[in-house]
Amino acid sequence: MQFDDLKAAWAAHGTMLERSLAIDERLLREMMLRKFRLALAPYVLWRALEVAVGIAVLLAVLPVLAAHMSEPRYIVAAGALVVFTAWITALCAHLLVRSLQFDRGGPVTAIQRDVERVKVVEYRTLKWALLGGVLIWLPATLVLFEALTGVDAIARVDLAWLVANLLFGLVVLAVGLVLSKKYVERPDLRPWARRLVNALSGRALRTAARHLDELTKFEREETPAS
């Protein structure tokens, strides 16, 4: 049988499928009014919340940093927090804008490339937020404590204790990376755990890179002989 002969069978199949599709107009109308409009809302709201929190942290920490510009301890702790927060907030803002701009009515290759690129940024943001968070949570807490209460917390903390916490963070980070690679193939993970493990282990990034590679190959002009 020639491949083109299957077109007729395929068309007949389509006609049969068409008949099996039942549309509940009342429910459809209801969904459009409520759920369809809210379908993207959790994602957009979550990203908007991340951006808002990031800006709030920056606004709280920058005056603390400005007030202690001559103290290396503050420059390291508050400076790291400012850089980290500004970076993650910028990435979240980028994701928020991209998610609002998405138009799935564009050409398939262009839209799929956009989807995969957004995924890459998303996985990187999640990965670096987790890794960075483990390292800077203590200095961040101390700086934020001062920002909120005015009490100079960093000056009261022993430097050795601060460094020990940083080292402990590094150990947690290393263990987390090892565990994420170990559990990446487990099928029984909950969705949020799967997301974390995929992002930390690098699996999600590898998958997105593979899809981008597929797209490039697909778009490449083929010669009849290739």
Place this chain on the structure above:
Amino acid sequence: MEAPELTDLIRRHAGLIHKIAYAYGRDATDREDVVQEVAVQLWRSRHRYDGRCKETTWVYRIALNVAISFHRRERRHREGRLPIETHAITIAAAPQAEPGEDVQLLLHCVEDLGALDKALVLLYLDGNDHASIAEVLGISVSNVGTKLLRIKDNLRVAFEQRARSKRTERPHAIR
């Protein structure tokens, strides 16, 4: 576009949407989810449709983009899917909707293709010309022609192999 217009749009293109859902979904639940997501995206993108391309092209693009993303999402961690009880569009489990032997074999062969090659084949099987396929996928017309030649050759071989192995399997099944 209001609700009745969306319903009409879905009705007009029900065959197209359903065939894409059938080719990318792994089971009946998947297919309903894909159809549902296509409806959501059609509704969400309605203001962006400016008539620069044909309505069919626009629906194809949305349906394929949704189906490919759905297919690439891991089965075990599908987030954001609408709960099944909220489905406004259902697929009746009518026995006549089951594909014939040829179409079943074809779907098995198409299953082995990549998500984008599969889209190309589906568009071709639906009788679209090279220019329309190129417009939906965003590649050049000449690229469509060359790719189709290659894929059709591969599919013909795969189809014949599967058909042959099915014929040899049958006596054992009867026994």
